[in-house]
Amino acid sequence: MVACHGLSERRGSGLLGVDRSAVRYRRKRKDDAADRELIRTLAAERRRFGYRRVREMAKRRGRPMNLKKVYRLYREEGLAVRRRRGRKRALGTRAPLKQAHRPNEIWVLDFVSDVLATGRRFRVFNVEDQLTRRGLGAEVDTSLPGKRVVRALDNVETPSFFRSYLATHR
Secondary structure (H helix, E strand, C coil), rough: CCCCCCCCCHHHHHCCCCCHHHHHCCCCCCCCHHHHHHHHHHHHHHCCCHHHHEEEEEEECCCCCCCHHHHHHHHHCCCCCCCCCCCCCCCCCCCCCCCCCCCCEEEEEEEEEEECCCCCCCEEEEEECCCCEEEEEEEEECCEEEEEEHHHHHHHHCCCHHHHHHHHHC
């Protein structure tokens, strides 16, 4: 303060409202070069490890360090766990669904589930015609494995009005 402003240390610290010991303070932090190097090499070995796991690895190698110190050095070195990217989504527009032009050309399959008053779940497998929206079959049970669904599709009967329609429009 004397050199810069021509004030004594006592006068300058009194004007600023700062204790004189704070003005004279020089930090006594040790050289962290060895610890920095260790943290850098551990983080390079294991890119998905954060500062906490890097600290554990350093401790196993005989270099125990305070967690706050490891965090400080980790951040000062610009290290960070790389964020995972989100899943890739389909690009472009979807092709429109094919529309039925006559009955029994396209069937719509659907699973519906609900809960009984007892808390037990059940499922319903429905088959209907896309054009007429008439139900062709339904299978109800608490469990519907793939073989059961195939059997239900095999048992679907073409309604008589479909047969007559198909006979006249072929």
